[in-house]
Amino acid sequence: xxxxxxxLEEVGIATVVIGSARDIVTYCGVxxxxxxxxxxxxPCGRPYDQKSQNLIISSALSLLETATxxxxxxxxxxxxxxxxxxxxxxxxxxxDNRAGLLAAGDARRKEQxxxxxxxxxxxxxxxxx
Amino acid sequence: MSTETTxxxxxxxxxxxxxxxxNTPYEWAHFDDIPFAPLxxxxxxxxxxxITTSMPTAKTARNQRELHLGDLNNPPSKLxxxxxxWDRDATHTNDLGSYFPVEELHKRRRTGEIGQLxxxxxxxxTRYSQRLTTQQEAPAIVAxxxxxxxxxxxxxxx
Amino acid sequence: MNQRSDILxxxxxxxxxxxxxxxxxxxxxxxDRDGVNRMMDIASDAMxxxxxxxxxxxxxDGLGDTVTARMxxxxxGPGILVLGxxxxxxxxxxxxxxxxVRRDGDRLWGPGIYDMKGGVYIAYHALRRIVRxxxxxxxxxxxxxxxxxxxGSPTTRKYIEAESMKNRFVLVPEPAQDRGNLITGRWAFxxxxxxxxxxxxxxxxxxxxxxxxxxxxxxxxxxxxxxSEPDRNVTFSVGVINGGTFVNVVPAECTAQVLAVAxxxxxxxxxxxxxxxxxxxxxxxxxxVEQGAIRPLFEPSEAVIGLYTMAASFAKEAGxxxxxxxxxxxxxxxxxxxxxxxxxxxxxxxxxDFHTHNEHIYVSSVLPRCDVFEQMLRTLK
Numbered sequence: 001x002x003x004x005x006x007x008l009e010e011v012g013i014a015t016v017v018i019g020s021a022r023d024i025v026t027y028c029g030v031x032x033x034x035x036x037x038x039x040x041x042x043p044c045g046r047p048y049d050q051k052s053q054n055l056i057i058s059s060a061l062s063l064l065e066t067a068t069x070x071x072x073x074x075x076x077x078x079x080x081x082x083x084x085x086x087x088x089x090x091x092x093x094x095x096d097n098r099a100g101l102l103a104a105g106d107a108r109r110k111e112q113x114x115x116x117x118x119x120x121x122x123x124x125x126x127x128x129x
Numbered sequence: 130m131s132t133e134t135t136x137x138x139x140x141x142x143x144x145x146x147x148x149x150x151x152n153t154p155y156e157w158a159h160f161d162d163i164p165f166a167p168l169x170x171x172x173x174x175x176x177x178x179x180i181t182t183s184m185p186t187a188k189t190a191r192n193q194r195e196l197h198l199g200d201l202n203n204p205p206s207k208l209x210x211x212x213x214x215w216d217r218d219a220t221h222t223n224d225l226g227s228y229f230p231v232e233e234l235h236k237r238r239r240t241g242e243i244g245q246l247x248x249x250x251x252x253x254x255t256r257y258s259q260r261l262t263t264q265q266e267a268p269a270i271v272a273x274x275x276x277x278x279x280x281x282x283x284x285x286x287x
Numbered sequence: 288m289n290q291r292s293d294i295l296x297x298x299x300x301x302x303x304x305x306x307x308x309x310x311x312x313x314x315x316x317x318x319d320r321d322g323v324n325r326m327m328d329i330a331s332d333a334m335x336x337x338x339x340x341x342x343x344x345x346x347x348d349g350l351g352d353t354v355t356a357r358m359x360x361x362x363x364g365p366g367i368l369v370l371g372x373x374x375x376x377x378x379x380x381x382x383x384x385x386x387x388v389r390r391d392g393d394r395l396w397g398p399g400i401y402d403m404k405g406g407v408y409i410a411y412h413a414l415r416r417i418v419r420x421x422x423x424x425x426x427x428x429x430x431x432x433x434x435x436x437x438x439g440s441p442t443t444r445k446y447i448e449a450e451s452m453k454n455r456f457v458l459v460p461e462p463a464q465d466r467g468n469l470i471t472g473r474w475a476f477x478x479x480x481x482x483x484x485x486x487x488x489x490x491x492x493x494x495x496x497x498x499x500x501x502x503x504x505x506x507x508x509x510x511x512x513x514x515s516e517p518d519r520n521v522t523f524s525v526g527v528i529n530g531g532t533f534v535n536v537v538p539a540e541c542t543a544q545v546l547a548v549a550x551x552x553x554x555x556x557x558x559x560x561x562x563x564x565x566x567x568x569x570x571x572x573x574x575x576v577e578q579g580a581i582r583p584l585f586e587p588s589e590a591v592i593g594l595y596t597m598a599a600s601f602a603k604e605a606g607x608x609x610x611x612x613x614x615x616x617x618x619x620x621x622x623x624x625x626x627x628x629x630x631x632x633x634x635x636x637x638x639x640d641f642h643t644h645n646e647h648i649y650v651s652s653v654l655p656r657c658d659v660f661e662q663m664l665r666t667l668k
Contacts, residue, residue, distance in 0.1 A: 001182060002284075004253060004262070004284060005284050006160070006280070007263070008274060011271055011274075012169075012278055013275075013281070014166050014167070014280070015282045016229075016284070018283055018284065020286045021136075022135045023135070023136075023138055023140075024157060027139065027158075028157065029161070029163040030161060031166070037134070039215070039220050040138075041210070041215030041216055041221070041227070044228055045226065045230075047222075048226075053226050056230075057233040057237070059340060061172055061242070064172065064281060065168060069167035069345055069347070070163035070345050073342070073346035074343075076333065077341075077359065078337055078339050082132075084220035086218065086220075086270050087134075087136050090136060090218070091141045091142055091144075091145035091214075092145075093144050093145055102149060105149030105150035105151060
């Protein structure tokens with residue numbers, strides 16, 4: 001997505017990336033970034049909450065009007081919840097789930113290999129009749 | 130950047146996929162220079178589009194393979210986010226407005242705060258290959274936006 | 288005051304000092320972009336917790352980022368801008384060397400504690416008090432944290448001016464003057480970069496075949512500093528010099544930085560003209576003068592005095608009576624003041640010896656100065 005933003009900006013179209021993965025976007029380097037510290041999935045506001053959705057788009061438009069330096073970031077003050085447990089839990093790896101994650105990875109690789117072999121072997125290969 | 134309080138997704142996903150046995154870490158895109166196109170028209174005269182990582186159908190969302198265009202002036206009531214790594218424990222994507230702000234934009238178009246909306250919006254596939262994004266989707270979106278007279282693009286990755 | 292409110296005040300002072308020491312312990316000399324950006328992180332965190340919208344502008348020329356934090360009160364119109372720099376003059380390692388954080392009675396030492404992390408912190412705490420009380424100010428409040436003030440704000444002057452023009456009042460918690468005095472004007476500052484280019488040769492065997500860049504610079508410096516007229520408050524001083532490579536090589540290049548101070552516009556114009564007209568003393572050694580960052584003249588207007596009068600009345604309630612005046616040190620208040628935006632400076636803590644290894648604040652000034660800042664935020668309309 002950041003790659004698309006850069007390509008558009010290079011032809012003169014002003015862009016704002018509106019998102020919640022701050023490190024990924026700032027590492028890539030985008031012209032304007034409107035950041036909200038929410039779980040991934042709701043970059044434009046809390047579901048069914050008009051106030052936060054309104055604030056985010058207002059802030060994005062303000063960023064378009066006021067930014068003069070590439071890489072300007074505006075962060076909204078929105079807070080998802082008091083506990084921030086979601087920050088710890090997302091893609092969590094711990095001693096309690098490590099074995100399970102590896103097993104899931106093995107299963108996925110097996111399935112991917114199966115799909116690849118299935119795609120390679122034609123129905124009427126020489127010597128099959 | 131607040132390093133204490135935001136999630137470090139690059140590190141988190143690297144560790145998560147390493148725990149799955151994928152030991153070649155993904156190389157995130159990085160550039161030292163950043164292009165910058167100043168807004169050269171007032172917002173009220175600008176044409177705006179949306180570029181999303183959601184997709185028009187559950188299947189296209191699961192596959193995340195192709196660029197899809199939609200009609201921003203007759204938008205869908207629902208888009209699909211199946212193949213994307215958003216946080217399914219913390220939230221949901223049942224409300225379109227939480228990730229595809231078409232209604233917010235129409236509201237502001239009606240009040241005159243912004244100009245018209247572009248003909249097309251764009252569903253960009255999220256994939257491993259940066260090369261494909263750079264060589265296929267990005268040029269296609271750029272060409273279409275230039276044809277549409279787009280002045281502003283809001284990119285809303287989930 | 289009764290015992291309970293005394294205890295609460297003491298607890299509050301402890302909270303402020305702990306927070307301030309956290310800020311001071313992050314060393315942030317202007318040239319250390321990472322250090323300055325860590326300060327920007329901690330300041331952003333603090334303001335974010337109060338509900339501010341944070342804008343972060345990436346730094347240029349290897350310097351730190353600029354952060355603006357705007358409270359969601361009072362609408363979109365002009366309000367109060369609080370200007371504070373988070374960079375200091377103290378090199379990294381100062382805190383483990385000549386100026387550790389330490390307390391002795393009423394004095395608290397630390398790099399940048401007086402100039403001006405102490406002032407920024409009590410301004411922030413004043414806002415925090417209002418938020419904790421569940422209240423709001425009449426006017427919108429924006430804090431702007433600057434990364435390069437100690438260098439003359441070369442990369443941020445335009446942001447400061449742009450933000451100032453969007454506001455009605457500018458408050459600058461730079462160090463208080465003697466006796467807690469506030470600042471209603473600042474002289475102009477001009478910086479110049481001098482470069483000399485010599486001709487290298489062996490300094491022992493063939494000294495007369497070379498032309499020394501350092502020798503030329505030394506002569507220029509003497510001439511420049513002699514241009515000072517201290518009784519008229521026009522001064523020239525060289526604060527930085529670099530030159531040469533090996534002692535047995537006639538130096539090929541030398542650079543130096545000049546700081547010139549001028550109390551009036553006429554003097555500032557004269558200073559610049561004289562510096563830019565300087566010619567080589569040794570005709571064999573090219574000599575170049577480049578003008579650097581300027582801090583324009585900030586003169587007191589009626590509106591500025593009005594701000595002082597308001598602050599002085601709050602100070603009286605807090606137990607002291609500050610005077611005011613125009614001073615010979617520069618700050619970002621020069622920019623807003625020069626644009627005619629009512630600016631009150633020197634609202635920070637009382638202390639001594641900023642820019643030295645004896646820099647410290649007086650702890651007894653913390654709460655009273657915070658009280659005045661809080662009343663300014665609450666009262667301005």
